[in-house]
Amino acid sequence: MTDADAQVTTEDVPDEITRSIHIAADAATVWDIVSEPGWFINDGEWTDHEVTTDGDVSRVVDPVHGEFHIGTVELDPPRRAVFRWLGGKVGALEDTPANTVEFTIRPDGDGVVLTVKETGFAALDADAIERRRRFEENSEGWGIELDVARRRAEGAT
Numbered sequence: 001m002t003d004a005d006a007q008v009t010t011e012d013v014p015d016e017i018t019r020s021i022h023i024a025a026d027a028a029t030v031w032d033i034v035s036e037p038g039w040f041i042n043d044g045e046w047t048d049h050e051v052t053t054d055g056d057v058s059r060v061v062d063p064v065h066g067e068f069h070i071g072t073v074e075l076d077p078p079r080r081a082v083f084r085w086l087g088g089k090v091g092a093l094e095d096t097p098a099n100t101v102e103f104t105i106r107p108d109g110d111g112v113v114l115t116v117k118e119t120g121f122a123a124l125d126a127d128a129i130e131r132r133r134r135f136e137e138n139s140e141g142w143g144i145e146l147d148v149a150r151r152r153a154e155g156a157t
Contacts, residue, residue, distance in 0.1 A: 013121055013122065013128070013131050013132050013135050014121065014122075014135070015119055015120065015121050015122040015123075016117060016118065016119045016121070017116075017117070017118045017121075017135070017138055017139050017142055018115065018116070018117045019115070019116050019142040019143055019146055020113050020114065020115040020116075020146070021113070021114055021146040021147065021149070021150050022108060022109075022111060022112075022113055022150075023111050023112050023113075023114055023149065023150045023153050023154060024110055024111040024154050025111055025112065025153035025154055026111070026112070027078040027079070027105045027107065027112050028078050029153045030078070030105050030112055030114055030149065030153050031077050031078035031079075031081075031105060033149050033152055033153055034081050034103040034105070034114065034149060035075055035077065035081045036049075036051065037051060037053070037058035037060055037070040037072060037083055038051065038058065038060030038062070038068055038070050038083075039149075040101070040145040040148075041060060041062045041065055041068060042062070042064075042145070042148060043064060044144045044147075044148060045148065046148055046151075046152050047062060047063065047064070049061060049062055053072075056071050056072045056073075057069055057070070057071050057072075057086065058070050058071075058072065068085075069086040070083050070084065070085060070086065071083065071084040071085075071086050073100065078105055079104060079105055079106075080102065080103065080104050080105070081102070081103045082100060082101070082102045082103075083100070083101045083102075084098050084099070084100050084101070085098045085099050085101070086098055098120060099118050099119065099120035099121065099124065100118070100119050100120055101116065101117075101118045102116070102117045102118075102119075103115070103116055104117075114146060114149055114150070116142050116145070116146060118138060118142065121134065121135045121138075
């Protein structure tokens with residue numbers, strides 16, 4: 001496969017992933033989950049992390065996946081939390097493009113709808129195949145992570 005072939009097979013990588021889930025819990029309960037930097041770093045089950053924060057930057061240590069640095073962009077309780085992976089690779093501290101992860105909580109019937117929007121895939125990596133891999137992994141992963149949030153929130157009510 002030539003470089004031109006690789007570009008053609010990955011040129012359609014969208015810049016954004018958006019996923020939503022209904023949660024039978026109140027907004028404050030869901031907010032307590034999604035406002036923690038790095039809560040979504042896990043293997044499909046809730047994981048307690050060591051989180052230390054200095055200004056807008058949090059150091060998140062996951063017992064399995066290691067250390068990550070996450071910037072807090074905006075916290076608007078209990079409606080919106082926005083974080084940024086610091087660095088072009090997940091958890092790396094470097095001045096390169098990084099994805100933004102936004103969680104919104106909207107009242108809906110007997111609970112809320114939690115939506116995640118992750119943007120920045122188009123600029124993540126010069127290697128188009130790597131961009132495609134990361135987009136596909138995160139596309140699947142957000143469904144899993146939203147279910148983790150749902151199970152935790154519904155178990156807390």
